Amino acid sequence: MTAFLVVLVIILFGVAVWQMSKIFQMSRAKQTDSSEIASDKDNNVQGWLMLSFVLFIYALCIYSFWAWGDVLLPQSASEHGVEIDQLWLISMVIIFIVGIITQWLLHYFAFKYRGRATQRATFYADNDKLEFIWTIIPVIVLAGLIIYGLFTWTDIMNIDTDDDPLVVELYAYQFDWRARYGGADNTLGEANVRLIEGVNQLGVDASDPNAQDDVIVNELHLPVGRKVIFKMRSQDVLHSAYMPHFRAQMNCVPGMITQFAFTPTVTTEEMRMDEEVVAKVEKINKIRRENTVALLAKGEEGLEPYEFDYMLLCNKICGNNHYNMQMKIIVETEEEYNAWMAEQSTLAQALKQ
């Protein structure tokens, strides 16, 4: 596939360059005056090229959707994500309509009114009515988008603790993540980097009664359907907790606790069955098999087949290994979650060992 694309791009470019050189020769051979100012012939050629260019943009657009439409994120796995996707779709539709029309007008006018010695331009300096119209239309459209966007944003960021949410701390450091659960009391103990010592990697205050039952893990498990409030902390530099499948992201800032909340709605198992995800995983595994063949031929180890999992990535440049700072997220049923949680040792137990 890669090789095919490479070849395709090279061929297309070759054609473009060939056409260009042809134009280059034509305009050189037949030109009567040798000035560097565009002649009628130049205007004609360039005008036609402008028209082809807008078609090229459309073609590129269609090709991209056809070839890469399947790489996009699957359906949202969180409650608020559905709203984001909806707003995204509306914005995209507006953008595409405006983009297609304006690009067409721009390039079509460049073609249609290409200069000719006999042609006279129209002196047209002002039209208040017209300008008013195209000021007021964006105002109305944008007002709609702003209001819709603001309601969505406020909904997402307004973090309340009404319906007994699960509290989880996401702790970032160069270059890994830890998650800390509040334990049986669902309350996180106080913590500060000044308390980091030995196994107490997160600097939790061991004397805080709330901290005793805290559970620290390096794999994030979430029960489906229950709201989770994430409290983010960073140990050293800025990081960003990015969970693309949940349409969730928040920076982790040293010296500050930031927060984000969402309700996961699709378990990992369910997501693996999702049509889009199945197709995507299949495609990825096909690529991995091809790469494995190449690797084995070189005497290196092959690649493991891939199975879908939610993930948490670092999305703020944080140092040399920024590119590999990840944590697996597992969304499961309440029972599975409880069973998993029961297996974990609490902070008090961990410190005693």
Added chain:
Amino acid sequence: MSAHAEAHAIDHHDDHGHHHKETFMTKYIFSQDHKMISKQYLITGLLMGFIGIAMSILFRMQLAWPEEPFTIFEILLGKWAEGGVMDPSVYLALVTIHGTIMVFFVLTAGLSGTFSNLLIPLQIGARDMASGFLNMISYWLFFLSSVIMVMSLFVEAGPASAGWTIYPPLSALPQAIPGSGAGMTLWLVSMAVFIASSLLGSLNYIVTVLNLRTKGMSMTRLPLTIWAFFITAIIGVVSFPVLLSAALMLIMDRSFGTSFFLSDIYIAGEVLHNQGGSPVLFEHLFWFLGHPEVYIVLLPALGITSEVIATNSRKPIFGYRAMVASILAIAFLSTIVWGHHMFISGMNPFLGSVFTFTTLLIAIPSAVKAFNYITTLWKGNLQLNPAMLFSIALVSTFITGGLTGIILGDSALDINVHDTYFVVAHFHLVMGISALYGLFAGVYHWFPKMFQSRMMNKNLGYVHFWITAVGAYGVFFPMHFIGMAGLPRRYYTNTNFPYFDDLADVNVVITIFAIITSIGQLVFLYNFIHSMFYGKKGPKNPWKSNTLEWTAEIKHIHGNWDGPIPHVYRWPYDYSKLNKDDSDYVIPGQDFVPQTVPLQENEDELDH
């Protein structure tokens, strides 16, 4: 001084036919002439651009073929590419310096510096800048900062590598990343010098535009280029000092133990003493410049486009007043939208709402500008010179990139694409490519003015344009898709996430387009250098333009006009204006009326 001597001095001042002897040093090196200074800016900017683009090719190759050995890496990167495989630390360094160079050194100094210097005195009818001396200092500070930035590439631990936004604590702590040692110090020093240069330049531009306009050149008769440069300078004066203060505080945090941006940090096995600072404060200060900076880069390009499109359409720019109003609106709004870079920085979500509101407002004047450009083309008689093609392409990328801004400016939508390649695609199109097109349009259009009527080869110009236009979309359009797939930027390789394996193809396509496009720039480079010495000489006013610079002497003399400076009687956009009975143009047989032509008997007086 006696009255007689004073009168003599004034006489002498006006008599610009008389020249002082100029040595090589005063003419080419420490020149105080705005035309020479503009060329110095342009050539320095282009050299820096060459470095910046070359860097982007290196890291694009790493992204397309991760961890593959390339001999070119070994040659250029030395110890950071043992065996030809690029090291993660140098990847980040390349990304950082590419951003810094392109934004500040190429698109701020190279674009605004070049054309503000060249055009402000020439288009307003002034003999030179208000202060030729400060202007010279401004260039040499810029040169010094460029030298320091290039020097920082050669320090032991590597250049700054915390991203061009240099967010602390990463940029403050050498323990966090090697580039935050001496490399970062040099980066900060270089930027401090750069800001001083920019401020001196901007103040000069503002004073010149306000005070040195020739008789009849009211503000409403200024070409839109000058409006753009003028407002750009004002934004620069308002916002650059804030970056300087941020840089100074960062220097103090780094070297003198203060805690402006640092708090509660445990790194390399020890707790730092810093307490009470906030990285979010730095983000606020940085983006208070950083966002206006986008318009510092873009407005001059739009100004150039306005002039080039009107001239080559043989039509007045549509809605001159609306264009000026939208420049003013953009400038004002640009200073109150910085928070849209920080929706998920941890600042109060209420602020996010405010910044969403102001950000989406800025789309309105931008839309007006785009529509006005399109209407200017309508029913024109388009002379499709290379400069014109680049201007039209600028409008195209400005629209494409601007539209995705509507998504990113919406705080709710930003959550999931923040810091992904969607952002990279957006800002490269809307400010990077658009501003570069403005730069190219300006160079092709005013080359004859810079180099004594020598013109650039148009056919090479066309080849350069089409490679660039196709290549730029080829690079940045697919990039939106990998962004929407959730791929974060500034990753050295994506191979640690099998989930992103299906994006490898797209990355290869992007890189191939990038390589071809950058090779295409060599056509421009050749054309530029060759035409400088051997370009065909064209007429004095090759594009049949109305503005004053084309009435100035072809030969570069100090003072621009041999005789008295021209007076102005009309606005600069009387293209294809007809006489009262619509039988012919105002000046029969000539479709343009230069600003120096008084109102004719047979023409209607319009409101300009």
